[in-house]
Amino acid sequence: MPLISLRNVTKSFPPGRRGDPVVHAIDNVSLDIEAGEIFGIIGYSGAGKSTLVRLINALEKATSGEIVVDGHQVTNVPDRQLRTLRLDIGMIFQQFNLFNAKTVWNNVAYPLRVAGRTRDEIQARVTELLDFVGLADKASNYPEQLSGGQKQRVGIARALATSPKILLADEATSALDPETTHEVLRLLRRVNEELGITIVVITHEMDVIQTLATKVAVMDGGRIVEQGEVFDVFSNPREASSRRFVSTVVRGIPSPDELSVLRERHTGRIVTFSFRDGDSSQASVFLELAAAGVEFELVYGGINDIRGRAFGHLTLALTGQDAVITSTLQTMAGRIAVKELA
Amino acid sequence: MEDLIPLTPQLWEATYETLYIVGLSLLFGGLGGLLLGIGLYTTRSGSILGNRAVFGTLNVIVNIFRPIPFIIFLAAAQPLARAVTGTGIGNSAIIFTLSLAATFGISRIVEQNLLTVQPGVIEAARSVGAGRLRIILTILIPEALGPLILGYTFIFVALVDMSAVAGSVGGGGLGNFAIQYGYRQFNPVVTWAAVIVIVLLVQAVQLLGNVLARRVLRR
Numbered sequence: 001m002p003l004i005s006l007r008n009v010t011k012s013f014p015p016g017r018r019g020d021p022v023v024h025a026i027d028n029v030s031l032d033i034e035a036g037e038i039f040g041i042i043g044y045s046g047a048g049k050s051t052l053v054r055l056i057n058a059l060e061k062a063t064s065g066e067i068v069v070d071g072h073q074v075t076n077v078p079d080r081q082l083r084t085l086r087l088d089i090g091m092i093f094q095q096f097n098l099f100n101a102k103t104v105w106n107n108v109a110y111p112l113r114v115a116g117r118t119r120d121e122i123q124a125r126v127t128e129l130l131d132f133v134g135l136a137d138k139a140s141n142y143p144e145q146l147s148g149g150q151k152q153r154v155g156i157a158r159a160l161a162t163s164p165k166i167l168l169a170d171e172a173t174s175a176l177d178p179e180t181t182h183e184v185l186r187l188l189r190r191v192n193e194e195l196g197i198t199i200v201v202i203t204h205e206m207d208v209i210q211t212l213a214t215k216v217a218v219m220d221g222g223r224i225v226e227q228g229e230v231f232d233v234f235s236n237p238r239e240a241s242s243r244r245f246v247s248t249v250v251r252g253i254p255s256p257d258e259l260s261v262l263r264e265r266h267t268g269r270i271v272t273f274s275f276r277d278g279d280s281s282q283a284s285v286f287l288e289l290a291a292a293g294v295e296f297e298l299v300y301g302g303i304n305d306i307r308g309r310a311f312g313h314l315t316l317a318l319t320g321q322d323a324v325i326t327s328t329l330q331t332m333a334g335r336i337a338v339k340e341l342a
Numbered sequence: 343m344e345d346l347i348p349l350t351p352q353l354w355e356a357t358y359e360t361l362y363i364v365g366l367s368l369l370f371g372g373l374g375g376l377l378l379g380i381g382l383y384t385t386r387s388g389s390i391l392g393n394r395a396v397f398g399t400l401n402v403i404v405n406i407f408r409p410i411p412f413i414i415f416l417a418a419a420q421p422l423a424r425a426v427t428g429t430g431i432g433n434s435a436i437i438f439t440l441s442l443a444a445t446f447g448i449s450r451i452v453e454q455n456l457l458t459v460q461p462g463v464i465e466a467a468r469s470v471g472a473g474r475l476r477i478i479l480t481i482l483i484p485e486a487l488g489p490l491i492l493g494y495t496f497i498f499v500a501l502v503d504m505s506a507v508a509g510s511v512g513g514g515g516l517g518n519f520a521i522q523y524g525y526r527q528f529n530p531v532v533t534w535a536a537v538i539v540i541v542l543l544v545q546a547v548q549l550l551g552n553v554l555a556r557r558v559l560r561r
């Protein structure tokens with residue numbers, strides 16, 4: 001049984017002003033997340049990512065549909081029960097959302113006080129958590145005395161305080177510089193591997209998905225348009241809208257603007273070859289083109305690595321006899337994705 | 343100057359009375375304003391008790407009563423003061439009226455300061471399972487405490503001002519002292535003595551408020 005399960009869930013917000021249309025933030029979404037996964041959710045701004053995640057810990061109430069977390073119904077249950085549910089789900093935020101009036105220690109202790117733990121239990125657990133996130137020496141500091149990365153580590157310690165099964169991360173690294181981002185991502189990976197906590201990460205950063213996620217869902221207009229293994233979705237997106245989104249984060253496919261610049265600079269036909277590991281190698285493509293007497297120049301491209309598997313797109317400008325180019329491309333097309341850019 | 347010396351006991355008496363009136367008004371009005379302010383904040387749509395009808399009602403009530411000039415408020419509220427305290431004049435009635443006026447004034451200050459607390463912080467508290475009352479007491483108020491202290495200091499000063507006005511219509515305190523022994527006796531030295539005491543009082547409280555707020559804000 002999946003740890004988190006959504007069935008035909010919708011969430012609409014009443015219009016902000018009279019006369020405005022109702023906002024369908026989540027539109028008939030069904031989704032299963034298995035225990036132990038790191039599940040990525042990506043999509044454009046306003047796609048409904050935050051709303052989807054906030055439905056899981058009932059910060060928002062679903063308009064219709066069913067949500068089950070760890071065997072417990074989340075929809076249509078009284079507030080008191082929701083509060084017990086939330087002990088099982090930690091959450092971290094883009095802006096950290098630490099309690100500014102409390103020390104690091106008291107930030108981490110807060111969920112334990114809410115849960116009614118004893119002084120001794122709190123003492124032991126907070127010590128353990130601050131050790132885990134490497135902030136034992138900052139216990140008596142206030143949030144404003146910490147760097148962004150340290151703040152997020154406090155956020156993580158606070159979210160883990162009650163030993164939840166699930167950690168929700170809404171753009172948890174978007175406010176951090178690349179190096180700090182990696183530090184936090186490493187910590188999140190430890191949370192998953194050492195503590196066995198299932199993580200749901202919302203992000204618009206390719207890096208986060210690439211280094212962390214095992215599965216990914218692409219959202220657009222309140223719907224999940226595509227989901228699956230990260231490698232599959234990124235190397236070969238099937239739906240037009242996920243292809244559009246993936247191409248904005250994956251290096252290698254020229255945008256329409258970039259394409260027109262390429263056209264100005266290069267004569268000949270512009271063709272993109274897409275490689276996934278297991279496909280015939282780049283070398284064979286170059287050899288075949290050379291053997292057919294087609295001249296080629298690499299004009300655009302990039303190779304990505306997801307958990308040790310490579311994929312990428314190389315765009316070449318080809319010059320030579322038109323018919324030869326066409327037939328060479330045709331013979332290659334069976335083994336590799338070839339796309340002529342019009 | 344020689345007129346002032348025999349009046350020294352009355353001056354101290356009046357100072358004590360002002361502190362008594364203002365202190366109790368600040369206590370009652372402060373509590374009332376805190377509750378009303380929290381009511382306004384929490385019932386605003388999207389907040390933890392979001393309820394349009396309740397918010398709208400509270401909002402209208404505050405909007406009606408808060409801007410009334412205090413001297414008029416004092417007269418208008420007199421029947422109510424008599425009904426509650428048993429007398430329409432004297433310090434009890436004044437304290438009642440001041441507390442009521444302060445409640446409306448403070449409620450907006452409280453509401454505005456609570457609104458400066460990042461919604462995300464409240465969200466974080468909700469996400470760890472904290473209930474509404476706990477959030478108000480352990481997150482919302484502590485997060486806004488620095489500006490709240492400054493807001494209450496501001497209201498203390500306003501109450502000193504309002505209590506002096508009340509002194510002119512039958513209350514005790516420094517306002518009454520200045521009018522009775524200074525203004526009516528054509529004795530500006532006595533009036534100025536009252537002014538100096540008021541200035542010192544206000545300065546002392548403002549200083550205390552600033553120090554406390556700075557300590558809470560850690561700056």
Ligand SMILES: Nc1ncnc2c1ncn2[C@@H]1O[C@H](COP(=O)(O)OP(=O)(O)OP(=O)(O)O)[C@@H](O)[C@H]1O
Pocket residue numbers: 013014023024025043044045046047048049050051052
């Ligand atoms: N409390 C709310 N009231 C009204 N509309 C809302 C509310 N929360 C979200 N929405 C709307 O729902 C839609 C989805 O919002 P959501 O915050 O889930 O998007 P998102 O994918 O997280 O975007 P971003 O990447 O910018 O964070 C948007 O159109 C947004 O305006």
Ligand SMILES: [Mg+2]
Pocket residue numbers: 049050051170
């Ligand atoms: Mg969002």
